[in-house]
Amino acid sequence: MTSRISIDHISVDRRLHDFVNAEILPDTGISSQKFWSGVSTLIDEFAPKIREALDVRQCLQSAIDRFVVDHKGADEQSQENFLREIGYLEPEPETFCVSTPGLDPEIALLAGPQLVVPVNNARYALNAGNARWGSLYDALYGTDALPQSAPLAPGSSYNALRGKAVVRRVRLFLDEMMPLLMGSHSDASRYYVQHGELHVALECGRTTGLRHPTQFAGFQGDPSGPRTILLSNRGLHVEVRIDRKSMVGQTDRAGIADVVIESALSTIMDCEDSVAAVDVTDKILVYRNWLGLMRGTLQATFARGGGIMRRELAPDRRYTAPDGSPLILSGRSLLLARTVGHHMFTDCVVDREGRDAPEGLVDAAILTAAALHDLLGNSPVRNSRNGSIYLVRPKMHGSSEARISDTVFARLEDLFGLDRNTIKMGIMDEERRTSANLAACIHAARERVFFINTGFLDRTGDEIHTCMKAGPVIRKGDMKHTSWIKAYEQRNVAIGLRCGLGIGVRAHGQIGKGMWAMPDRMADMIEQKAVQLQAGASTAWVPSPTAATLHALHYHEADVASIQNTLRHKPAASLSALLTLPLAEEINWSEAEIAHELDTNLQSILGYVVRWVDMGVGCSKVPDLNNVGLMEDRATLRISSQHVANWLMHGIVTAEQVETSLARMARLVDEQNQDEPGYIPLATHQDGPAFMAAHELVFAGAQQPSGYTEEILHRYRRIAKERYLTCEVSHHEEEFETA
Secondary structure, X not given: OOOEEEEOOEEEXXXXXXXXXXXXXXXXXXXXXXXXXXXXXHHHHHHHHHHHHHHHHHHHHHHHXXXXXXXXXXXXXXXXXXXXXXXXXXXXXXXXOOOOOOOOHHHHOOOOOEEEEEOOOHHHHHHHHOOOEEEHHHHHHOOOOOOOOOOOOOOOOOOHHHHHXXXXXXXXXXXXXXXXXXXXXXXXXXXEEEOOEEEEEEOOOOEEOEOXXXXXXXXXXXXXEEEEEEEEEOOEEEEEEEOOOOXXXXXXXOOEEEEEXXXXXXXXXXXXXXXXXXXXXXXXXXXXXXXXXXXXXOEEEEEEXXXXXXXEOOOOXXXXXXXXXXXXXXXXXXXXXXXXXXXXXXXXXXXXXXXXXXXXXXXXXXXXXXXXXXXXXXXXXXXXXXXXXXXXEOOOOHHHHHHHHHHHHHHHHHHHOOOOOOEEEEEEOXXXXXXXXXXXXXXXXXXXXXXXXXXXXXXHHHHHHHOOXXXXXXXXXXXXXXXXXXXXXXXXXXXXXXXXXXXXXXOOEEEEEEEOOOOOOHHHHHHHOHHHHHOOOOEEEEOOHHHHHXXXXXXXXOOHHHHHHHHOOOOOOOXXXXXXXXXXXXXXOOHHHHHHHHHHHHHHHHHHHHHHHHHOOOOEEEEOOOOOEEEEOHHXXXXXXXXHHHHHXXXXXXXXXXXXHHHHHHHHHHHHOOOOOOOOOOOOOOOOHHHHHHHHHHHOHHHOHHHOOHHHHHHHHHHHHHHHOOOOOOOOHHHHOOO
16 A cells, blocks of 8 residues: 655655655755645646636537537538637737747747657656767767768778868868858867967968958857857857867868757657656656756766766856856756646645646646755756746646646746746647647736747647547648648747747747657758758757757758848637648548558557566667658657547548557567567567557547547556566667767
């Protein structure tokens, strides 16, 4: 039996209670009694409101289900009128502008990549926290950003030809973004500083400087022979490191050993979709790692090359500015934390009626308490230099739920004695009702919103669930071409800009875009991901520190502030386009096409679920049907399970076909994972928790609230932990490793 502590109107798992008291609260000035009484009051006030909001979700979905069945073929205007009648669509707020105070430059002034990382993996979290700076040499050399065929193949030992290709590519970057007054960086033989200006000696014997002298930001070492030259472009910094004794530098005319660039300006430490946290032990690990980041004490050790390596947060970087004054730049990404959504509950804390408490409330309270250490200066390194706490709220439905989160944050500020709007809110636009009412959602938290984000796969899962009974949906791969998803992407930016979001002195927060899901395909990312900036994004998600370094090149090329100023006058895509259902107008797929679609979905489901349930891995690179590694989390699982559930409901596939495909895909997933330590085969354990979870996600998918996967995953993960008593191990850690 779990030991529990009763405090006011709540009962707290003793392990969580003791952890908070012993590790989080000391040095915050907040007593145990004050904290837990505050949590009790929070749950008393908001648990009923959250449960009521979830009931509203279900009532609205039930009304939509009845409407689409009773009004087959209803025109767009009739559908929109109906959604307004039931309150699904809200009145548009009067023109307003967000007024969030105290934002850090990484949010309000600078455009750059953003990482999302499971915070329960300390090594991942530290790698991401330190991904503010990345070696451009390493990122190009170690990925397919450069051709990987002979003679440029990386090989098992250093390929000098590939190294030269890297140097040429980086010199081209320097010439394009920080050009010299004459000549090329490729012609440089020496860099030095004189009278506060950067001088560059060229091979021809002449000396030049930067075409734009203000791009010289500082240096390290002796000005006559600096070891580091600091340049800047669009607010992003670039280090040119000089070391004539290094392997690379000794063969370089100017002695350049590396070029290191600012990469991931911000990172979401994720407590939600990318973690598998199902009980108090898991949650304490989540909270402890976040605490370690806020206190600057988090460490991770691991074996490499026959030795033991240790990771910890990087210190700030110190330079001499051109005028001779000290210059200090952050050595770390600005850290944000994503809580779970309103729909999740935890037995770590139970309310006065013995019901599990809303997990998002517990997350918000404990994450904020841990972040007090950063605000109070209890860490050798600072996260927010402007004294803010950044919490991202996922999966909210409409403005009433955004308002709940806003009020929760206000209560926490009162509890901890913080100024109003110290706790900033990120709004994830990943649910249909939020997309349709985005301006109202922003308005509900207009004094604390620090970002909105779009382009999420969860949005497709919710789209399918919303129209579950209307008819069969189109094939999954065709969703990206639908009118609703194009409207979703464009409206998010247009509405955000209209409400005052964006970067610049008059703007108040990020407008973000979604994840590049193929960590091994960096050449494709470099070619394609720049379009997100042209569409008005101030940030976009990448799957690794190396990807952040390569994606940072796009932010040197694009003047995001100028793009946003231009787009600010562009009207949002129509609401009717956003509300267009992704239904198949006619069923003309061949049996082979249907079978392939089914196999693709089920292989994806099994490949992800087996890691989640059996291994406790919330996000990792999962091979698809063609053995292409894709970053998978609960969002992709939600789409695949909802898609199969929809096709089952409307007779596109039969239960027998699904069962047959599940068995066949289980064998394929087993082959793909045969080298994984501790892997439990699916095909021979179809009565095991992983296979049963996948089975239920499909066959009970239509009945899951909003199509969410958490309830099923959590239930079977707990079964797996009890059955297997597995040691928690991290898989594929190289995916989030710096090059």
